[in-house]
Amino acid sequence: MTFADFNLDEQLMEGLEAMNFNTPTPIQQQAIPIILQDKDLVACAQTGTGKTAAYLLPVIHKLMQKEDRKLNTLILAPTRELAQQIDQQVEGIGYFTGVSSMAIYGGGDGALWTQQKKAILEGADIIIATPGRLIGHLASGAINFHHLEHLILDEADRMLDMGFYDDIVRIIQFLPQKRQTLLFSATMPPKIRTLANKILHEPEQINISVSKPAEGILQQAYMVFDEQKTPLISSLLKDTPHQSIIIFASTKETVKKLHTTLKRKGFGIEAFHSDLEQAEREAILQQFKSRRLPILIGTDVLSRGIDVEGIGLVVNYDVPPDPEDYIHRIGRTARAATTGTAITFITPRDQRRFHQVEQLMEREVSKLPVPEELGPVPEYNPGAGRGSGGGRNFGGNRKGGGNNFNRRQPPRHQHNKEQHKGQRSGGGQRGGGNASPKQGE
Template sequence: MDFKDFNFNPELLEGLLAMGFRNATPIQQQAIPLILAQKDLIACAQTGTGKTGAYLLPIMNMLTENNDRHNTTLILAPTRELAQQIDLQVEALSYFTNISSLTVYGGGDGVAYEQQKRSMREGVDIIIATPGRLIAHLSSGVLKMDKLHYLVLDEADRMLDMGFYDDIMKIVGYLPKERQTVMFSATMPPKIRTLASKLLNHPESINIAISKPAAGINQQAYFVHDSQKVKLLTEVMKHADYKSIIVFASTKDKVKELGKVFSRLGFKAEAFHSDLGQKEREAIMLDFKNKRIPVLIGTDVLSRGIDVEGISLVINYDVPHDPEDYIHRIGRTARAETTGTAITLVNAKDKRKFANIEKLIEREIDRIPLPEHLGEAPKDEPLAEKKPYVKKKKFFKKKPKASS
């Protein structure tokens, strides 16, 4: 299904198409019409299925049709990292609109806290927040959400696992009862259905299972130290005939850094990130599609919409935080029943994330030995199982009774 079929606001659609998005994913095909129809929704969909766009696009489209929209949208996320990722998507998709957003999370300094307070008083279109810090602003009276129209709970099961149930209910107490509520969860245990029954009004339900990697992808992994990564990639890219390569990095700053590194090494590479102007991004994407640029470097968010045929190699410079992102990353190659290679570089601190990927895809990824001249690699040892925390009981000896 083409995004043009949703009849989005022309400015929103222009930003969407400029980012390389063309066809809606299954979760987007099902969720967008329901949200546009102002239905409450509970959706079971994992990261990597396009779930963020499934709720952002219809809500942003409705915002473009509303003049009085300050502090009208609240998106709750379990972690600062996810809140930042969602904000990056808002920033990219709203490039041609005047939609504004604000991330609210703990861990910042006093200056950041004051900036948040000022933005809240002035009003923004979309607030993306972790529960704890949001409650602080609501309790202080700085943030007023009496005009809220749209509430989204992303990764709701993870929020409950982290003990945010009471915080969520407290936040909802500050919100109007008349609102549209959308809940996304990777799993659907009874506690999620209980929460949904308290927050949602006659909700529609969607269940999307994440697909496994295509059979035509040759999945490989190197265990390396960070200092060995660039040297290894230099050899891989010079000694194999890869016509079109995507390199995924964890942050925008690392994308920029790798762009400079690869250029110094003689590779024709471009870093694709949100700090570039619209015309620059369009030119880079066109050159990559036409094979004039063989190497494109980007993050999960900005590379999620790339739909380019003939990508022969995907490199995970960093192991993705969420296992589902791995499936989405390597799915850029071996499309339309072709074959391709996916290489993941695993350092010592990313071993557990890599193990979670193998658990999700239900197979062991082929380990490729590090060339000897690059030095010794980190040991690929089985991870020790995390023991569940058990609260120890304290025993106190009774004091002997005083003898009479």
Template sequence: MTFEDFNFNEHLAEGLNSMGYTTPTPIQAMAIPVVMQGKDLIACAQTGTGKTASYLLPVLNKIGEGDKRHINTLILAPTRELAQQIDQQVEGLAYFTGISSVAVFGGGDGIVYEQQRRAIQNNVDIVIATPGRLIAHLTSGVLKFDNLQHLVLDEADRMLDMGFMDDIIRIIRYLPAERQTLLFSATMPPRIRQLANSILRNPESINIAISQPAAGISQQMYRVHDHQKIPLIKHLLKEGNYLSTIIFSSTKEKVKDVYKELKSAHLKVKAFSSDFKQTEREEILLEFKNKKLPIIIGTDALSRGIDVEGIDLVINYDAPPDPEDYIHRIGRTARAATTGTAITLINHRDEQKLKRIEQMIGKPVPQMELPAEIGESPAPAPERTHSHNRPHGDGKSRSGANNNRNKKKKWPRKKPSGDKKPNGAGDNSSTPPVVE
């Protein structure tokens, strides 16, 4: 299948061709026909699979077929970073169509609010918004959705995790009852099903590989004592041939600590925090996206708020409390059919978290051997060994499981400089671009 099979209008097709996109991803191939038929949709797909274009392309095609211009589509997103990324994708895909959009989010000064207000009054076609700031425009009376045809909830699970359920319901009260509603989520907990049942009408359902990392990710794990974490990270960054790295930690305090340690080691690194001003965060992300900043450190908020191709290493300073967050963290690498490495550091306190991660992905994360200068790894906790060596019920060992599990892989040697190529570089056998 190619994008030509969807028979998009000529201006939208021209935009796709100019960007070099030819083949849809699985979520795009399944979702686009449903959206073009005007049906409500609930779709579950992990990050990096192209879900944004799976709703943008058919919506842009529908808008392009109309004569009158008004606010046609509302897209709700959990963070300002995601809202801006969607806005940028609309700009690229709709370049030849004349379709306009505006990203509406909080955190800026009065000038930003006024710019958003003017764009809304000029009848843009698509509004991409975070719930809080959108409500501010709605209550001011500036924003009207009388002619709205499409409502999209992107990363709905994240919005609910951030406490936006009441805001979403409040926003929907301002919308026409006759509309097409599309809900996209990386996970499908009961709360999402409940929300879908309350706002969608006879929706089609698409489920693409829930809670499974991309095949191109090399998952690795090191067992460490706490005092070994920073020396190991320094070693990995200095000895490995990595061009673009994200380090995740579960708390802002640890983010600051890791940043100070790596900065003192003369590594080019910056911390990313919600405590920073919006302009600071945008500047850091732009540097990272343009490959001027090789290392960035942040919390799980960054795992949902960054859409950058070419990230070849993700390091989990600590295991996330929710295994779903592990999927989102490591999903920052190996995007768009590329490859990457994800390394998780496990101490005794994180053993149970690792066990839940392995249960979710359906296989053990390979343990690597610490470099000699870092020291010896701590022994695995007894509960972890038992859980992998014995099945439920009879207490007998699985044949060969113990031997295979305890064999450690050697720490990889430094890769030759020719192994890594900037995103998009390569020979004629390289994978064709994927529209996200």
């Protein structure tokens, strides 16, 4: 199947050819005909499956058939980064069509608010907005949605996780009841089903998400105690051959602390978090995309808010709280049929969570030996002490509640001894063979 089979507008096809879009992905093959038929749609599809083009192509095609164009489409997205990314896709796909779009998000100064309001008043064809900032514009009375024909919710599960349910319901009160509504979500928990039943009319359903990472990702893990994580990541970064790296941590405080530590060690790294001004965030992302910045560290906002090809290594400094978030995090690598490596640090309290990840993927991730100089490490035993409240008792000889995690020495094979012997006498080189295995080893 090719894009020509959809009979899309010629100018739209020119944009696809310029972007080297040839063969539609599975989500595009299934969603585009449904959207062209003006049916509502609930689609379960992960980031990286081509879902953005799956809804933009038919919507822009329908826009091209109109002589008198007004504000036609509203796309809601959870983060400013995703809103900007969708806006860039509209610009690329619709380059020859004359279709206009505007990304509306918070975090900027008064000039940005004025620019967004002007675009709304002058009638951009497509508005891509984060719910919070759009509520602000609605309160000012600047937006007229009377002619709206399409409402698209992208990454709906993430929006609900971020507490936007009430904002979404409030926004919908400003929209025409007669419209086409498209809901895209990586997962389909009950709250998404409830939202879909509330705002969609007899929707078609597509399920592309299989909660499995790309085959091209080499997944590895290290069992460590908390105090070993920073020395281990320093060792990995010193020896890695990868030129583009993302590190995920679970809290903003951890991101800031680790960024400071690694920066002092001389690594080319920047932190990405909500305390930065919008201009700073955009500058950091641009440096990373252009390969001028080799390492980016952030929270899960990066796992869905950034679309960069060629990321060679993803490091989970913390195991994510939700197994689905693990899939999204490591999905930043091995995109567009490339290969990549994903490494996760597992502490004793994280074992059960990581075991849930393995159960979701229906596979076990290899646990690698840490460099000997880091000392004893915990055993991987996620089934120990079930019901004990998180396994915070690490001591091997303690009695009573808590998990019983035994410290163990890393394997001491002969080749490991020789490597570490050479490292100790070789001017400070660390952990080459075991600390950062290359793909295929």
